[in-house]
Amino acid sequence: MLAVNGLGHRYGTGKNAHVALEEVSFTVDSGEIVCVVGPSGCGKSTLLRAVSGLLRPTKGASTLWDKEITAVPEELAVVFQDYSRSLLPWLRVAGNVEFPLRNQDLNRVDRKERAAEALAWVGLDGAGEKYPWQLSGGMQQRVAIARALAYRPTLMVMDEPFASVDAQTREDLEDLLRRVRTEHGMTVLLVTHDIDESVYLSDRVVVLSSAPTTVLTTIKVDLPVERNQIATRESERFVHLRGEVARLLRRSSD
Numbered sequence: 001m002l003a004v005n006g007l008g009h010r011y012g013t014g015k016n017a018h019v020a021l022e023e024v025s026f027t028v029d030s031g032e033i034v035c036v037v038g039p040s041g042c043g044k045s046t047l048l049r050a051v052s053g054l055l056r057p058t059k060g061a062s063t064l065w066d067k068e069i070t071a072v073p074e075e076l077a078v079v080f081q082d083y084s085r086s087l088l089p090w091l092r093v094a095g096n097v098e099f100p101l102r103n104q105d106l107n108r109v110d111r112k113e114r115a116a117e118a119l120a121w122v123g124l125d126g127a128g129e130k131y132p133w134q135l136s137g138g139m140q141q142r143v144a145i146a147r148a149l150a151y152r153p154t155l156m157v158m159d160e161p162f163a164s165v166d167a168q169t170r171e172d173l174e175d176l177l178r179r180v181r182t183e184h185g186m187t188v189l190l191v192t193h194d195i196d197e198s199v200y201l202s203d204r205v206v207v208l209s210s211a212p213t214t215v216l217t218t219i220k221v222d223l224p225v226e227r228n229q230i231a232t233r234e235s236e237r238f239v240h241l242r243g244e245v246a247r248l249l250r251r252s253s254d
C-alpha cells in the first residue's frame with residue numbers, strides 16, 4: 001500500500017546543509033501497523049512529514065497505492081509530535097474533532113456523532129464543549145488522536161502520539177489503536193521512541209540507524225493478534241523481540 005523508496009532529505013544548502021535522512025526504504029501493507037524506532041534526532045519526524053506529503057524530500061519518493069505522494073493524500077490523517085500546535089484554539093474540542101469531517105460526505109448530525117464517538121474512545125466524553133487551552137497537555141494530545149480517528153483514514157500517520165499521556169492512558173490508547181485498526185481496516189505508520197511500545201503495537205518494527213540515517217533492519221513481530229498489556233509483555237517472545245530492537249538501537253548509537 002505504502003512504499004518508501006530511497007527517501008533522503010537534506011535541510012538547507014551549502015555549508016549550513018544538514019542531512020536528516022540518508023536513504024530510507026520500506027513498505028507498509030494494507031491493514032498493517034508498522035512502528036518506526038530510531039535514535040533521537042535521526043530524522044523520524046522528517047520521514048513522517050515526507051510520507052504525509054507535507055515536505056518534499058530532496059531524494060527518493062513515497063508512493064501510496066503506486067501513486068507518488070506530492071501533497072497530503074485525502075485518505076491520510078496525521079497526528080503530530082507537537083500537539084500544542086495542532087489544535088485550533090478558537091474552536092471547542094468537539095469543533096476541532098469535527099473540523100476535518102466537513103470535507104466528507106456526512107451531514108451535521110453524523111459529524112457530531114462521529115466526533116462524540118471518537119472523543120469517548122480516547123476517554124474524553126464530556127470534554128467536547130471545552131476549549132483546547134482548558135485541557136492538560138495529555139488531554140490535548142488525546143483530542144488530536146480523536147480527530148484523526150473520527151476521520152477514519154485509510155492510512156494513519158502518527159509521530160510519538162502517546163508521549164505526553166500518563167502510563168495507564170497510554171496503555172488504553174495502544175489497545176484502542178489496535179482495536180480500531182481491526183474494526184475499521186485502518187493502516188498505521190507510527191513513530192515511537194519506546195521500544196516496548198513499538199513491539200506491543202505493531203506487526204513490524206522498522207529500526208533506523210543514527211545519522212547518516214538508513215534502515216538498519218525490519219523486525220517482524222510474530223506475536224498473537226490478540227494482545228494483552230500484562231500477559232503479552234510478560235511472554236517470552238515479547239521479551240526476545242524487545243531485546244532484539246534494543247540491541248540494534250544500542251549498537252546504532254554507539
Ligand SMILES: Nc1ncnc2c1ncn2[C@@H]1O[C@H](COP(=O)(O)OP(=O)(O)OP(=O)(O)O)[C@@H](O)[C@H]1O
Pocket residue numbers: 011012018019020038039040041042043044045046047081193
Ligand atoms: N526545519 C528544519 N531545518 C533544519 N534542520 C532540521 C529541521 N527539522 C529538523 N531538522 C534537523 O534534522 C534532524 C532530524 O530531525 P527530526 O525532527 O526529523 O528527528 P527525530 O528523529 O524526529 O527527532 P526526535 O527523536 O527528537 O523526535 C535533526 O538534526 C534536526 O535538527
Ligand SMILES: [Mg+2]
Pocket residue numbers: 044045046081159
Ligand atoms: Mg521527532
